[in-house]
Amino acid sequence: MSALQEKETTTRASTSTRKVRSTWPLYLLFFVFAGLVGATISFEFLTDSLVALGIPDPGPVTTWGLPFFRAVGWMLAALAIGSFMFAAFYISPKVPEGDNSRLVEAPLSVDGDIAARTGAVSTLCFGLIALLMIPLTLSDVSGTPFRNTLAIDMWGVAISQVSTALAWSVVAGISLVVGVAGLVFRKWIAQPLLFVGAILTIVPLGMEGHAAAGGAHDYGTNSYLWHLVGMAVWVGGLMALIAHGRRLGPDMETGLRRYSSVALFALIVMAISGLINAAVRVEWSDWFTTTYGFILVAKTVGLVLLGFLGFVHRMLTIPVINSRPGMFLRFAVVEVILMAAVTGVAITMGRTPPPPPRDPNLSQMAIQMGYDLYEKPTLGNVFTMWRFDVMFGSIAILITAGYLYGIWRVYRRGGTWDHRYTAMWLLGTGSLFVTTSSGLGMNMPATYSMHMIVHMILSMVVPLFLALGGPLTLIMAAYEPGEPGRPTAHDWALAITKAPLLRALTHPLVNTMQFLFVFYVLYLFIPLYELAISEHAGHLAMNWAFLISGYLYFWELVGTDPVPVKRPTAIRLAWLVGSMPFHLFAGIYLMQLTTVMGEDFYMSLGLPWELNLLEDQKVGGGIGWASGSFPLGLVFLLLFIGWRRDDRATEIAYEERVASGEDQDYEAYNEMLARISAGGAAREEFEEKEFPRAAETPAEDTPEPPEGPVLDLRSRRKR
Known part of the structure; x- marks a missing residue:
């Protein structure tokens, strides 16, 4: 009797006298x-x-x-x-x-x-x-x-x-x-x-x-x-x-x-x-x-x-x-x-x-956003302003600690872990922390241009790095599979990679549509955008949508974790190329828009610096168009390299099969050439046997063309 069976028997015996x-x-x-x-x-x-x-x-x-x-x-x-x-x-x-x-x-x-x-x-x-x-x-x-x-x-x-x-x-x-x-x-x-x-x-x-x-x-x-x-x-x-x-x-x-x-x-x-x-x-x-x-x-x-x-x-x-x-x-x-x-x-x-309240004379900005801003954001000073984001800053710390704990478990089990995955994960969590807790996150609710910068980072930069970190693969490496019928964290992570819902969401068409849907619905339906920026609940929901939608998108495209159906790199590359115009069009649309989105909310903040809302919105549209091109270009490069790697791997595998004589297609091709060659030799032998004179006529015995003028029938016909 196994130890597990003995344990179950002991448990049943200890509970047999009790009633449900x-x-x-x-x-x-x-x-x-x-x-x-x-x-x-x-x-x-x-x-x-x-x-x-x-x-x-x-x-x-x-x-x-x-x-x-x-x-x-x-x-x-x-x-x-x-x-x-x-x-x-x-x-x-x-x-x-x-x-x-x-x-x-x-x-x-x-x-x-x-x-x-x-x-x-x-x-x-x-x-x-x-x-x-x-x-x-x-x-x-x-x-x-x-x-x-x-x-x-x-x-x-x-x-x-x-x-x-x-x-x-x-x-x-x-x-x-x-x-x-x-x-x-x-x-x-x-x-x-x-x-x-x-x-x-x-x-x-x-x-x-x-x-x-x-x-x-x-x-x-x-x-x-x-x-x-x-x-x-x-x-x-x-x-x-x-x-x-x-x-x-x-x-x-x-x-x-x-x-x-x-x-x-x-x-x-x-x-x-x-x-x-x-x-x-x-x-x-x-x-x-x-x-x-x-x-x-x-x-x-x-x-x-x-x-x-x-x-x-x-x-x-x-x-x-x-x-x-x-x-x-x-x-x-x-x-x-x-x-x-x-x-x-x-x-x-x-x-x-x-x-x-401690301060009964809160400014309108503090009432709307929870805090005050005192200077116009620039490329330099946004990294000198800090306000810890209790939601996303905490999540960044927790998932960093969890990832490092997983690596520790892998090494404790005697395994190894690719440090490139670690670097990608830390870049993702670090980007999430800095973006939400620095001046970038602080100024996101105040101006459209800063909103768009944070949007691009949360939907295209942070998810890309996190997807390249392979968290589910790490869980499967850190925890042992459970006893038969007793799944553990290893088996839970494996099951997630096979989930029917994930199969549907990671279909290229569905995945591309959900990623574009978040972007287009938020900005094309202006009342939804105003609600998202004016209410803290909307702000949280919007940022969560950016992260989740982006992670699903890049998980299917270039993620290192398994997905239910791993499509060839060439197909994924084709889907990316086909969808890129739709990504870029949204930015162009925003640059051409003449209506200020969220105008009432932005006007109510009373920012201490001059701000042309329409011009700032056009700048935001340009940021969305330009900054979206960089991560998509990086993904294109990763997929292209992967495509070339797949082709090279296929060529090497083919050459190895040919060298070992295990490639049936190659052997069949050689047999076909041999039959063709054998058929040509037989034909020559037949011609030599049946037409000996024709075969032996030297090239110099070929009659020469007659001397003198050649009759040109076409010229006579013209005359």
């Missing part, structure tokens, strides 16, 4: 407890909040209902995220014949299917709560009784005039799509995408509220997004593990170890992002002198206590999880109850007015 128990009663306990904590605290401080905001009391339904359902909604979102994450990465699917290279075909196991269904139902329930929050939000901000905001026409007012209601409507739409997809797609390959989709359901709520208003709102919003995602992954992952333990599922130890690593990272992210967010909105002296500060202190103490409890919990329970799983479940339930309490406390911050 449903987890929904615990879920309800977590949800109701979080809701009651949030509603109680909000009710205690509601009077002060309403007085500060000058809003009449909307009534008990809104007073209790809004914080209660908001807290329940957050717990549902966390459960959805944790369940999809569990189905994707914490438990093994039913891999066909135990062949991990066929992971992309694998259906979910029974436990994975239950987790995925839990995620789908939780997402749909979150969507229903999001719909309920639209009239509740309108009632809260207007002081109107809840029953009066249920009319359909009032929903339109709420969505069009209240940013929080608009955010909840977007949440409802995303939740509907993700929830239905979770019920339909039951293979493993869909679970990572559903996990990302579940995270997207909470993103709109992170883009509104106190963090998105006032000065330094770029810091506030970006740090708040990190905080929310970290909390959801932390809380949701533990709830999914509790459910798995109560139904006596397999691989509990593996799932717990993987969750522990993720939970530690999530806790660090929450601590750092929480401190940044608090530093932006609250003076240190306000922590113990204001209601908002007291709530912030209570939340911080709760997180510290949870972090310590979680650390002790993992240290004690992981070594004995197979022999004493009940101990883990008891501790985990207590831990989630504390998490629910912290969630309830955090919810109340949205209804409690923060202390007065």
Whole structure:
């Protein structure tokens, strides 16, 4: 019996005396407890909040209902995220014949299917709560009784005039799509995408509220997004593990170890992002002198206590999880109850007015962008201005550290790694960091020309270098393949390179269209561009679109990672050449445009230097035309070199086959020549035998032409 079989036998024996128990009663306990904590605290401080905001009391339904359902909604979102994450990465699917290279075909196991269904139902329930929050939000901000905001026409007012209601409507739409997809797609390959989709359901709520208003709102919003995602992954992952333990599922130890690593990272992210967010909105002296500060202190103490409890919990329970799983479940339930309490406390911050801002006299520029600019950007001074981008600067640091950690694992396993790939990756992450955190990123929202420079770098330079770095290849080299039927990070990365969705996206036609679509839609539909630059949410979404679209485009063209269908270099080169005019035309179009895009927003900034908006837009169009040519030219050169390399490799392989006598086409050609040669010799022998005189007539016996004038019939005919 193998060690794996012995381990499974021991696990089954240890759980044979236990009963499978449903987890929904615990879920309800977590949800109701979080809701009651949030509603109680909000009710205690509601009077002060309403007085500060000058809003009449909307009534008990809104007073209790809004914080209660908001807290329940957050717990549902966390459960959805944790369940999809569990189905994707914490438990093994039913891999066909135990062949991990066929992971992309694998259906979910029974436990994975239950987790995925839990995620789908939780997402749909979150969507229903999001719909309920639209009239509740309108009632809260207007002081109107809840029953009066249920009319359909009032929903339109709420969505069009209240940013929080608009955010909840977007949440409802995303939740509907993700929830239905979770019920339909039951293979493993869909679970990572559903996990990302579940995270997207909470993103709109992170883009509104106190963090998105006032000065330094770029810091506030970006740090708040990190905080929310970290909390959801932390809380949701533990709830999914509790459910798995109560139904006596397999691989509990593996799932717990993987969750522990993720939970530690999530806790660090929450601590750092929480401190940044608090530093932006609250003076240190306000922590113990204001209601908002007291709530912030209570939340911080709760997180510290949870972090310590979680650390002790993992240290004690992981070594004995197979022999004493009940101990883990008891501790985990207590831990989630504390998490629910912290969630309830955090919810109340949205209804409690923060202390007065540090600078009550913010400029219009600081209100719109989050900070002030003092000098006109030039080629030199953009690299002397620095403002760390909490979103993309952090991502640049994290993926750099992750890549270097992967290289360390490769060398620890005794392997080697091509340093050219490392150089390309570091160029990509370095470009991302400098572009978003230097004066380039700072001035991007202020002028069209700087916007276009950053756009070109984010869509054509950063993705090109990252695609040449081969991150999936590094993962496959850094991690060993899992045991049969037990996939690891190596097998996950391999499955991604075979995914059907990637096959469709990397088709040359689809890939080219998606890359051009982002560019043309953004600039041809002017209202979309104005929305993207005037709202921080639009700014973030636009930059993410540049990076993702560019990475997919260059991955298929010149990327070092495998793709489902690797087309010949000549075909990829032909697609690039065919699409280049479309890339360049957009820049020419922008240079000819006579309408200033985003004019109202740019005029509202009040820049401290003179700026001709139309001329600046033409400069931006020229930058888009010229700077786009450089990376595309580099890609053309790479593809051309690759094409010549492929041809040379084909020639060498052909010559080697010919030299070894293994080329059947070459041998057949020689046989054909031999037959032709043999046929010519036989013909000569036949002619010599049948026509001896003709064959022996010397050349000098050929009759000479008659002497004298030659009759020219053509001249006679003319006469």
